[in-house]
Amino acid sequence: MVDQRVGDARYLNLALLHHRGGFGVDESLAVVPVRQLNLTQMSLAARLDIHQWRGDSPSRQYLSWTRDRGGKKLAEGFAALLGAAEGVDATGETRTLLKAFSDYVEQEDLPExxxxxxxEALIDYASDQARRGEPITLEELSEVLDEQQPKAFYEHIRHADYGLSPEIPPDRRTLNQFRRFTGRAGGVSISFDSHLLGSSVEYDEDQDRLIIKQVPRQLREQLKRQD
Structure with a gap:
């Protein structure tokens, strides 16, 4: 158990740690066998944001934890011991955020x-927050995406009513799947978010062709004028 202070924030960290055999140096500078904490194998750990838990913050996402792969039952037992329940669907919220971002990029008709x-800015910010165990803050993310118009993305989310919380716990797996496919050859340039593959965009490997189900508005209008 560790009572940690970072600036004005205070956290209570709980972790189930294992030990392993190793070597150390005693007072006479002799090498002796010792037991060491194996920090690389953290079976279960939780962090309580005491400031948020006490209700001093509007956010209710004050508890987060991690577990070993395959340790679902252990994590469920630990949550029951703490009297905790999953309050936010991290995977669903992250997917909704990425959908909002894709809509925003399409609406703004940004160059490739x-x-x-x-x-890349979104993934870097969100991944960094995930590594630090911090939530994605929508207003902060909006500033990261566009320093000239720091409120643009935030206003897009607010007006479109995606139902997102001001702070979102990032899901790493969902973030890692969100990349862009790009390619240019023979006067054709194609770029789309990887999560659209299989829904808005399909790849026919046998005939080596892409099928685009939802043609961008600007491109659709150009094609109509050409007819």
Whole structure:
């Protein structure tokens, strides 16, 4: 158990740790066998944000935990011991956020390079928050995506009513799947978010062709004028 202070924040960390055999140096500088904490194998750990838990913050996402793969029952027992329940669907919220971002990019009709840069900025920010055990803050993310218009993405989410919370616990697996496929050859340039493959975009491997189900509005209008 660790009572940790970071600036004005205070956290209570609980972890189930294992030990392993190792070597150390005693006072006479002799090498002796010792028992060491195996921090690389953390079977179960939880962090309580005391500031949020006490109700000083509007966010109710004050408890987070991690577990070993395959340790579902252990995690469920630990949650029951704490009297905790999963309050936010991290996977669903992250998917909704990425859908909102894709809609925003399409609405703004951004060039390929700008779209790719914003996608990378989103993934970098969200992945960094996940590594730190911190939630994605929508207003902060909006500022990261566009320093010139720091409220643009946040206003897009608010007006479209995606039902997102101001703070979202990032899901790493969902984030890792959100990349862009790009390609250019013979005067044709194609770029789309990887999560659209299988829904809005299909790849026919046998005939080596892409099928686009939802043609972008601007492109559709150009094609109509050509007719």
């Amino acid at each position: 390079e700008a779209s790719r840069e914003k996608t």
